[in-house]
Amino acid sequence: MIAVSTQDLGWKYAGRNNFAIEHVNLEIEENTFTSIVGPNEHGKTTLVSCIKGLIPNSFNGVWRGKVEIFGKDTREISAQTLANEIGFVFADPEAQFTSMTVEEELVFGLENIGLPLNEIKDRLEWVTNITLVSDLLDKPPYEISGGQKQRVAIASVLAMKPRIIILDEPTSMLDPLGKDFIFDILTNLKKEQDLTIIVIEHNIEQVAPLSDQIILMYKGNIAKMAPPATFFEDSEFLYEQGINPPMATTFLDQLKRNKLYDGGLPVNLDDAIRAAESLLKPNGYRKGTS
């Protein structure tokens, strides 16, 4: 089933001359991992805001085209339903906290929707494991680090069991350890049944190996949409659009251009090591295969 589709989607913020996004057509299959990449100010956040319904509900402007969530036009379903279906995690988690402890933060939404106590306990245990926050439960949200806050923000969104979760640059403000934690969580999320994941991310090296498809937004349009194995072909084009493929991928692409390698383009380090190794082993260089 298609989780998200847009048809000729366009949006112009009130007071602006140009459309922030225009003629956007995409389909996201349910239970897949989609990453959205591209330079700042080229429409990534506007696109996910349209999918989430923040646009047009909370903004003024001009809307064109259509967004469908599980086959339903978002303008024909209630804001409440849309909120239940789609969870949203911001780059700055600070804005989302209201409680005195992390645990209270996580159960707040669950109590609010009237879940029975045992169900609340089950969900708490489930999200705690996925988002690696068990050692934080009794801490006040304002006392934990930025990376820990981001984990709690993801946990509180996930606890509501949305069918789609959107994360807008979840790692951009974090240090390397904090980033690694978030990518571990994304890896866990990918294993969940019935969860469609959409991530806006600049860290291509870490997000590409997780992705089923990568969407490049450029000047408000989709400039490229492909699975990672083919997305990084034509690195010159990507570079012009402000995208650097992972360094190991760029290296193998360069070998390929010079007819020193003819296999597929790996997008993670382990695959790249294997590919390069096969060329370096004695007699590994298959002459004449170019």
Added chain:
Amino acid sequence: MTDERLIEVSDLVFSYPDGTLALRNISLDIYANQFIAFIGQNGSGKTTIAKCLNGLLKPNSGYVKIDNLDTREKGATKKIVTKVGYVFQNPDHQLFNNTIYKEIAYGPRNIGLDEKEVDERVREAANVCGVEESIFQEHPFFLTKGLRQRVSIASILAMRPRTIIVDEPTTGQDLRQSFEVMNFLRNLWEKEGHTIIIITHEMPIVAQYTQRVVALAKGNVLLDGTTREVFAQPELLAQTFVKPPQITRLAQALSKYGIPKDILTVQEMYDAFVIAQGKTSS
């Protein structure tokens, strides 16, 4: 690079008023016209040491000397601002005047320069930073982040410090914006002869631009050497949760085939690979 020492740090210990011991025992020298990266996990002491280098924080024991001036000396702070500049990670924490001109002029006015000299310095610093005079009367708030950052660097440059510390210049920026600010800093280093210190988590940026890396862990200097030497020691770097750039890690995994462990760029990797392959296939 010359051997002229600009900053001397000796047995520096610093703890915050709440008792957190941020720097345990740091000794290092900063020389003229170096391009340095301070790297390490959050909490490793990167920003604290930067603030000790510009006299914002004073050592509990040991000393920091800038041009032989001890930062704890009376009246030192006023002299240091003309020697070491510190650019905040978030330009919005630094910019507070209502025009770009006033922002850049603030420092020079504060040290009591006359208006003619102030004007000269504002124009010079703005010119170096690519801040056009036509926008001098605009409010910094309405500029793009990249331009706000250049205005905050200009306001530091107007003090004509030889050392400029920039805290996380590329955080939250996309690829093109990152290259733009880093090329600009490289220009200050190469053409203007400044010593540049960046505090950063972006290892590909470190590999591409800097010549020296100081890796900090738990308030100590874990590694201090050329960028190449430091990234060639992944096991030590792991103590502060830093990984060398991906291409360096690829090279290290292939070292048994004769690929050097201190590769920093894709081009270097390509060249080394072709040589290694020539050896194994012949």
